[in-house]
Amino acid sequence: MRRPRETVPVTAERLDRVVLRPIRAHHAFEACVEQLAIAIRLGIYPPGSMLPPERDLAELLAVSRATLREAISALRSAGVVRTRRGRGGGTEVLDAAPATGRRGLGAIIGRVEDLRDALEFRAIVEPGAAGLAAARCARDEFSSDDRAALTAALDAVDRAPDEAIHRRADSILHLTVARLSGSTRLITAVTDAQDDLHTMLQAIPVLPRNIKHSSTQHRAIVAAIFAGNESRANRVMHQHCSDTAALLRGLLG
């Protein structure tokens, strides 16, 4: 006789259905393309800059050089990058790189629910990152390079001459805050959130008024971090994310 089983707890939806996540194996190529595209979109590799050597990049992404080269090749045929051989050569990011996800609401059809989730997630993790960064600053854990990077990222946003550069500078600022939080998990979360945000912002027109408002908040965030004021950094960043979310929710339905 079989002994009675301890059954799985009754839930509206079985937990395994929501907890187990798809494994993305056997398609490292696509994941590579995606990550590089994200890095380029977010301005980590701005137009005109060079990607790291293939051997380094392959190690960073933990894929073989062969797979990485496939990915770069895809970006090349998409017109996003250009490659030159020889010493001093390499892969360069091109200017006109709106190849992936071109402007327009069409790009986000069917993702609205998911994007709503993305905005909520962002409004949780980014304030957390800002708070931790402030706490680290208060504990005097910033190097002079750290301070310089944050200041530079803030300046870059203000000085951005056009919309595309502004968007990239904005992402870089947020990613820098995440990096200064010292948490690898938060860096990952913020990177994902920024990419989702990028998708949404591409679909709507940018209003100068919003940019101005945003700049004020950016300055307040950085000031709070430098002041080592954890709760204020958290609060201001939360407000910043909420404002963006409200704007987007209004426009995306």
Added chain:
Amino acid sequence: MRRPRETVPVTAERLDRVVLRPIRAHHAFEACVEQLAIAIRLGIYPPGSMLPPERDLAELLAVSRATLREAISALRSAGVVRTRRGRGGGTEVLDAAPATGRRGLGAIIGRVEDLRDALEFRAIVEPGAAGLAAARCARDEFSSDDRAALTAALDAVDRAPDEAIHRRADSILHLTVARLSGSTRLITAVTDAQDDLHTMLQAIPVLPRNIKHSSTQHRAIVAAIFAGNESRANRVMHQHCSDTAALLRGLLG
């Protein structure tokens, strides 16, 4: 002559080094083992329960049945599960399943820095999840099953007859809160956080006083969610995570 390049912004540590993440391809097998082990550890599949049929599980994890079978086979030889064929058969989780990550500080040597990060991350995402769940409840978006699941999860924690079952019930409660937040991103984040927490808790002795304190907080969290009080749910969950973190930080150095 090559035109001047827009260089990558100067930062203390290049952003690509922290933003680009390893691709885990070509090792779906290991990822499978890991996810199943997590699900079992966290009590999603408690001892005595059956895993879903291989065909279903393979689809859930988006791997081929062959790969999934390899993973199950690994768990079987680790003594974690048992498999029987035929109708009504399947793979059953066994009682003595502490095969992965056995108790003791040895299991977390070299991960202390990472675990500190995990605690900070948890103290950000779990309160966020609790807050969203409360907000959803306030908007009356809970089904009766949702309410029942939350109540049942809370009861299970209180009724747990021993430490191992208590640990699993605790995880299930937190995962249920995450599920009720309605955010897939948060479910993922909380799952990861709970697994890290599990690793740490296995390394220290559990004090009855802590369990009692914890139970009080659990009730307060669930009450806040049912009351639809977003900020209180957030605050109480934050306190709960902070308390656990303080306890662990003290014991793990």
Added chain:
DNA sequence: CTCTAAAGGTCTGAAGTTCGACCATTGACC
């Protein structure tokens, strides 16, 4: 008792990924 459905077990060819060794190109330095 028999049949059937539901589960795990097995097999094979195609396709993707890895790793390492080696080739080709080109700018920088002497």
Added chain:
DNA sequence: GGTCAATGGTCGAACTTCAGACCTTTAGAG
């Protein structure tokens, strides 16, 4: 101007994963 080192380009053998068809076992329905 020549050398060299850094960089991309190419190839192939070994491994992993996939997809799905098919087999075996077993409990329950009739």
